[in-house]
Amino acid sequence: MYKIKLYNNIAQKGLDRFNDRFLVGDDLQEEDAIIVRSANLHDLDYADNLKAIARAGAGVNNIDLETCTQKGIVVFNTPGANSNAVKELVFAGLLLASRDIYHGIEWAKSQSGNENLSKDVEKQKKKYAGNEITGKTLGVIGLGAIGIQVANLALRFGMQVEGYDPYISVDNAWSMSRWVNHVKDEKELFANADYISLHLPLMDSTKNTINKETIALMKDGVKILNFARGGLVNDEDMLEALNSGKVAVYVTDFPSPLLADHPHVIPIPHLGASTDESEENCAIKAADEVMEYLTTGNIINSVNMPNAFAPFTGNYRICVIHENKPKMISQITDKLASEDANIENLLNKSKKEIAYTILDLDQKPSEKSINEIKEIRGVVRVEVYEK
Numbered sequence: 600m601y602k603i604k605l606y607n608n609i610a611q612k613g614l615d616r617f618n619d620r621f622l623v624g625d626d627l628q629e630e631d632a633i634i635v636r637s638a639n640l641h642d643l644d645y646a647d648n649l650k651a652i653a654r655a656g657a658g659v660n661n662i663d664l665e666t667c668t669q670k671g672i673v674v675f676n677t678p679g680a681n682s683n684a685v686k687e688l689v690f691a692g693l694l695l696a697s698r699d700i701y702h703g704i705e706w707a708k709s710q711s712g713n714e715n716l717s718k719d720v721e722k723q724k725k726k727y728a729g730n731e732i733t734g735k736t737l738g739v740i741g742l743g744a745i746g747i748q749v750a751n752l753a754l755r756f757g758m759q760v761e762g763y764d765p766y767i768s769v770d771n772a773w774s775m776s777r778w779v780n781h782v783k784d785e786k787e788l789f790a791n792a793d794y795i796s797l798h799l800p801l802m803d804s805t806k807n808t809i810n811k812e813t814i815a816l817m818k819d820g821v822k823i824l825n826f827a828r829g830g831l832v833n834d835e836d837m838l839e840a841l842n843s844g845k846v847a848v849y850v851t852d853f854p855s856p857l858l859a860d861h862p863h864v865i866p867i868p869h870l871g872a873s874t875d876e877s878e879e880n881c882a883i884k885a886a887d888e889v890m891e892y893l894t895t896g897n898i899i900n901s902v903n904m905p906n907a908f909a910p911f912t913g914n915y916r917i918c919v920i921h922e923n924k925p926k927m928i929s930q931i932t933d934k935l936a937s938e939d940a941n942i943e944n945l946l947n948k949s950k951k952e953i954a955y956t957i958l959d960l961d962q963k964p965s966e967k968s969i970n971e972i973k974e975i976r977g978v979v980r981v982e983v984y985e986k
């Protein structure tokens with residue numbers, strides 16, 4: 600029985616995927632795998648029994664990836680499963696940043712009981728006038744699952760679109776409209792954009808992407824949307840820019856105590872992926888990834904290990920997570936040579952400094968040979984599967 604611990608509310612449709620080989624709950628001990636949304640797992644103890652963590656979503660900055668890699672814990676996410684939900688909210692954000700709907704609604708709600716309301720509405724409305732987005736320039740930073748959809752949809756609203764992503768994948772490049780101007784230098788985007796929308800991951804290298812220096816390169820009155828992560832924006836620098844009017848509006852899905860009540864901030868309580876559809880998509884994908892890994896060793900959509908998928912051809916399977924260095928495979932197969940077991944299939948994949956080898960055998964490997972494989976220098980983890 601595999602134990603799956605839940606760290607957030609995970610949609611039932613995802614949990615329904617697990618059959619009776621799995622025990623799923625939020626108060627389990629010695630879990631084999633975790634499914635999480637945004638809960639912070641940096642302080643987790645990452646016990647030896649833990650084999651996998653699936654992030655039902657995109658961003659994995661709530662997981663200590665370095666420790667997971669060192670311990671051979673496979674971390675998954677669910678690429679693209681919530682991108683439509685985020686794209687739709689970004690467009691709500693774009694419109695909220697352009698027309699003062701937010702303060703207008705606030706005023707209208709305060710008028711309950713006002714007998715002259717229809718007259719006052721006509722007097723008041725000039726306070727909440729705005730601009731149209733058609734014809735304006737949107738800069739999209741990060742052209743992944745969400746950024747591409749935002750860029751393509753903005754074109755349909757009649758916007759000019761500039762996109763920046765030094766690491767854009769081939770698939771995403773194919774999905775991007777040819778009318779999106781793919782800039783090579785972020786400074787060009789900062790200089791041209793009336794609106795800037797962030798869709799890149801939060802990592803050490805992207806922290807404070809929006810800061811005093813980058814804001815200085817932007818147009819006066821620029822509007823910034825952050826549906827990616829709070830840490831991408833330096834709050835103190837944003838406050839200064841909002842106070843001076845350099846940034847006209849900041850729409851953020853990550854309200855911070857410093858900025859939440861600023862009149863030019865539209866704070867949203869991390870609702871980007873909060874739709875039934877997206878929660879179900881993410882939960883189903885996360886559950887499938889965990890089940891596949893725990894029962895076959897196949898790795899699909901990992902962020903810290905190489906993806907590796909091989910049909911389970913033998914009766915037994917050995918999966919080895921190891922350092923990506925010469926002679927590892929020969930050392931592993933040597934340990935099996937003394938047995939009569941025939942290696943029916945072998946797959947080896949690598950990602951940066953880590954590699955993964957799947958060996959399908961026709962008969963059960965002995966405990967002795969498994970222990971010997973575990974002792975090879977550079978081997979991080981060994982798991983054995985029975986069909």
Ligand SMILES: NC(=O)C1=CN([C@@H]2O[C@H](COP(=O)(O)OP(=O)(O)OC[C@H]3O[C@@H](n4cnc5c(N)ncnc54)[C@H](O)[C@@H]3O)[C@@H](O)[C@H]2O)C=CC1
Pocket residue numbers: 656657658659678679681682685740741742743744745746763764765766767768771798799800801804805826827828852869870871872873
């Ligand atoms: N508000 C919400 O509820 C949600 C927020 N997110 C956030 O949005 C981010 C993006 O999500 P997806 O598009 O699904 O991820 P993705 O992985 O498909 O796309 C991220 C893109 O950012 C690019 N990138 C990386 N470093 C960059 C840099 N320095 N400059 C420009 N581009 C860079 C990558 O090459 C990739 O194309 C996630 O990492 C997460 O933090 C994602 C889903 C929901």
Ligand SMILES: O=C(O)CCC(=O)C(=O)O
Pocket residue numbers: 636637655656657658659681869871872873
């Ligand atoms: O699960 C959620 O609601 C958050 C989604 C998110 O931020 C992500 O997928 O990166």
